[in-house]
Structure formats: structure tokens, C-alpha cells
Amino acid sequence: MSGARQFNFNPSARSWTAPVAPNTDAVLTFHQSLPNYQPTNLVSLDEVARELGVKSVVVKDETSRLGLPSFKILGASWGTFRALLRELRLPETATFEEVKKQLEGTPVKLHAATDGNHGRAVARMGSLLAIPAEIHVPRQMSSQTIELIKSEGARVISSNGSYEDAIAAAHARADADEHGILVQDTAFEGYEEIPGWIVEGYATMLREIDEQLGDEHVDLVICPVGVGSLALSVLTHFKRENRRTAMLAVEPDTAACLWTSVARGEWTAIETTPTIMAGLDCGQVSTTAWPLLRDGVDACLTVSDYEAHMALVGLKTAGVHAGPCGGSPLAALRRGLDET
DSSP states (O other): OTTOOOOEEOGGGGGOOOOOOOOOHHHHHHHHTSTTOOOOOEEEOHHHHHHHTOSOOEEEOOSSBTTBSSTHHHHHHHHHHHHHHHHHTOOTTOOHHHHHHHHTTOOOEEEEEOSSHHHHHHHHHHHHHTOOEEEEEOTTOOHHHHHHHHTTTOEEEEOSSOHHHHHHHHHHHHHHSTTEEEOOSSOBTTBOHHHHHHHHHTHHHHHHHHHHHTTOOOSEEEEEOSSSHHHHHHHHHHTSTTOOOEEEEEEETTOOHHHHHHHHTSOOOOOOOOOSOGGGOOSSOOTTTHHHHHHHOSEEEEEOHHHHHHHHHHHHHTTOOOOHHHHHHHHHHHHHHHHO
């Protein structure tokens, strides 16, 4: 198991409680107003549970969300919408259709960098709102993924470097454009508000999970980490007051920016190497996510490409046709139970 790391445990996280979460009613109402909205399935992995000797294992199937194969549209849509309300100086009560009408004839343009799904989601928002989108991608982006982003009507610009280089390029282009808006799902110094809205956007998925589970208690939630925005949303949702759910964060062996930062006790940028978990190939944790993930995540673990690939077999048996990133939590669960 070349490159495999041991668990990073944080015993103090057991008593950690998330800050008071914002009211997400407006987020849910917004998503429900979008074309093709419906809750995604919560699938029971009965064979996996029997294999691992646990009561139950469930997975949120995000392979079809608002017409795209990823949860990313939840954050990108809400982040874009809120950014446009600010740009157009519209009240928070404005509707999607009102925003679209106000955009007619304006030079507003969306910018983003992506490992794949976030950029396609931002491009989809540009298409829905009839405004241009420019998406920057890292050097190793597959041609198939680039074509999917282009199919949304976006202009795609390939970087000569990493995902972080693509972010820098998108940021520079948005800054140079008087009416450009950077819709990025990672925060850095001077850029925190829109990433915060993107984190809020993922709350719709988590509220659906609560409704689907009813009164059933969740002992452990496992979440993949790229830049950490989804992980932050999951953490602050499941570790609220009077809700004792442990959280395990999982990353690729070759892109373990959270694991490394936790091990060193400080935010650390790393060099990554390509992984089939392309959406997790990130070398820096979002600066706003880091302090909360550091204090609230109970354990960090990394998995190999092989482990992620093999996890997909169990998911497909249950009818969940996820990609390698979606397989990483199951891979982490299997590794964890093997080692404990």
C-alpha cells in the first residue's frame, strides 16, 4: 500500500461543537426554485454493512443533482446567486428570474478555476443566466472533462501548472475585468465571502439527509476533502450542539493537504501528484475552512487510487455509479475498520 499514511486522530474533537449555523431556509428555497430540483437518494449499502460488520452504511448519491453529476452545483449556484445580488445591488428577497432579467445587457462575467465539477457547475449557472463564464483548468485536466465544461457554453483556459496555478489565473482575470466575478470554492486572504456562500449552498444536501434519516442517529460521517469547503459544511452540520457525530476526513495519498497540515499543526501548502480522484487533487486547504477542520475533525486518513477504485465495486452493486472521489469515503471506512 505504497504512500499510505496512518490515521491522524484529534481526541479533543470529541467535545468540539460547531459555531451556531446560519438559517439555511433561504438556501433551500433558492435550490427548490431551480429547474429539475429534487432531493437525491440516500442509499443503504446493505452488503457493505454486512461485509464490514456494522449496523448500517448509507451513502448520499449525488450522481444526478440538478442535471449535473455532482453536488458541486449546490454551492456554485448559491455562491453565484449571492455574488450577483451584491453586484446588481438587489435585495436578498430577489428571485432567480429577477436576477436573470437584471443581467440582460450587462457585461457581467463569471470566472472560476476547477478540477472538474465546480467549473462545470459555474459554467451551467452562466448558461442558465445567459452570461459568459470563463473557466481555468490545471495542466493535467482530461480532454473529456474540458469538453464537458465547454458543453455548458463556457470558455476554458488551460493553465501550465497545478490547480492552485489555475486559481491564481482565474483570480487575476476576474480582477482585471471591471465586471468580472470570481466564483471560487476555496478562500484565501482577501477572498472569503463567496467561498462562505458556497459552503452555505451545500446545506441543502445535508438538510435532505436529516429528513431522509428521520430520528436515526449517525455515529460516523466520512467526507472527502479537496480544498475543504464541503468538509466544512458537513462538519458544522453534524457537530452541532447536542449532536455527537464523529467525522473522518479522507484525501488521496498524493494530495493530502489537510492530513499534512494537521500533522504539522499549521496550515501547510503541499505539492501534489496526479490521482484518479481528480476533484481532490488540491494542495491547499481553504483558509476559512482550516481552523474549524483542524479543531473539529476527529480523524484524517488518506487512501490510494487502488483503494478508491475498489470501493466503486461496492457502490455499483448498490446502484450508485459514482466516480473515484465518491468512492474515497467507502475506501476510508474499509481501511479504518481493517486497522482498528
